[in-house]
Amino acid sequence: MLSKILGRREEEKKVRDQNRLPPGQSLTQKFPVLHYGSTPKTDLGRWDFRVFGLVEEEKIWSWEEFNQLPRTQVTLDIHCVTRWSKFDTLWEGVSLKNLVDEGIIVPKPEAGYIVQHCEQGYTTNLPLEAMLQENVLLATHYDGQPLPLEHGWPLRVVVGSFPDRSEESNAYFWKGGKWLRALEFRATDQPGFWERNGYHNEADPWQEQRYSYGW
Numbered sequence: 219m220l221s222k223i224l225g226r227r228e229e230e231k232k233v234r235d236q237n238r239l240p241p242g243q244s245l246t247q248k249f250p251v252l253h254y255g256s257t258p259k260t261d262l263g264r265w266d267f268r269v270f271g272l273v274e275e276e277k278i279w280s281w282e283e284f285n286q287l288p289r290t291q292v293t294l295d296i297h298c299v300t301r302w303s304k305f306d307t308l309w310e311g312v313s314l315k316n317l318v319d320e321g322i323i324v325p326k327p328e329a330g331y332i333v334q335h336c337e338q339g340y341t342t343n344l345p346l347e348a349m350l351q352e353n354v355l356l357a358t359h360y361d362g363q364p365l366p367l368e369h370g371w372p373l374r375v376v377v378g379s380f381p382d383r384s385e386e387s388n389a390y391f392w393k394g395g396k397w398l399r400a401l402e403f404r405a406t407d408q409p410g411f412w413e414r415n416g417y418h419n420e421a422d423p424w425q426e427q428r429y430s431y432g433w
């Protein structure tokens with residue numbers, strides 16, 4: 219137990235020295251589970267994934283079809299607004315940037331924002347430009363295994379920092395919707411679940427944009 223605590227502190231010092239620990243965060247070696255409501259149990263046979271709104275052609279993919287999309291792996295540091303950060307997390311899945319680069323999804327010119335729609339009505343919003351960064355992934359796997367149910371199986375969004383901090387934009391982890399079912403392309407922004415409940419709309423962990431005080 220003691221050695222585990224020392225291990226954590228040493229790890230934290232290392233990432234702080236590497237400038238990878240955002241202000242007000244501390245390192246966790248666990249993987250906390252955080253969400254509002256219960257954990258949905260998805261039937262993959264009935265699951266589908268929709269891309270709708272301001273795209274040239276709307277899509278509805280079955281689980282089988284989704285798994286034929288080009289796949290990517292990315293290692294990210296993730297930052298929860300409740301002040302834990304987890305480092306060097308390995309994710310695998312589908313990059314929205316790849317889908318757009320390959321013309322599989324073609325946003326209309328007016329599209330400026332994306333709302334993630336999840337099971338049970340959870341939503342979260344990001345600018346299109348932010349969603350098209352390589353530090354954002356539609357993830358099916360964590361650490362080489364299908365996502366644990368409570369972490370969003372079968373599909374979730376992850377957003378985080380690259381270990382070398384080369385990302386252009388970033389967001390706290392609540393901007394990664396678990397149990398993702400659709401992406402909506404929009405001309406105007408639309409605050410999601412937490413964003414309507416006091417969390418910051420932009421949510422950059424490096425600027426410590428945790429809460430909004432306009433209410």
Ligand SMILES: Nc1nc2c(c(=O)[nH]1)N[C@H]1C(S)=C(S)[C@@H](COP(=O)(O)O)O[C@H]1N2
Nearest residue numbers: 250251252253254336340369392394395396
């Ligand atoms: N569908 C859904 N996704 C969600 C949430 C939620 O309540 N519902 N909570 C968010 C919050 S606040 C956080 S911090 C992360 C936590 O992800 P984790 O449980 O995998 O650590 O999921 C985000 N995605």
Ligand SMILES: [Mo]
Nearest residue numbers: 252298299392
């Ligand atoms: Mo959170």
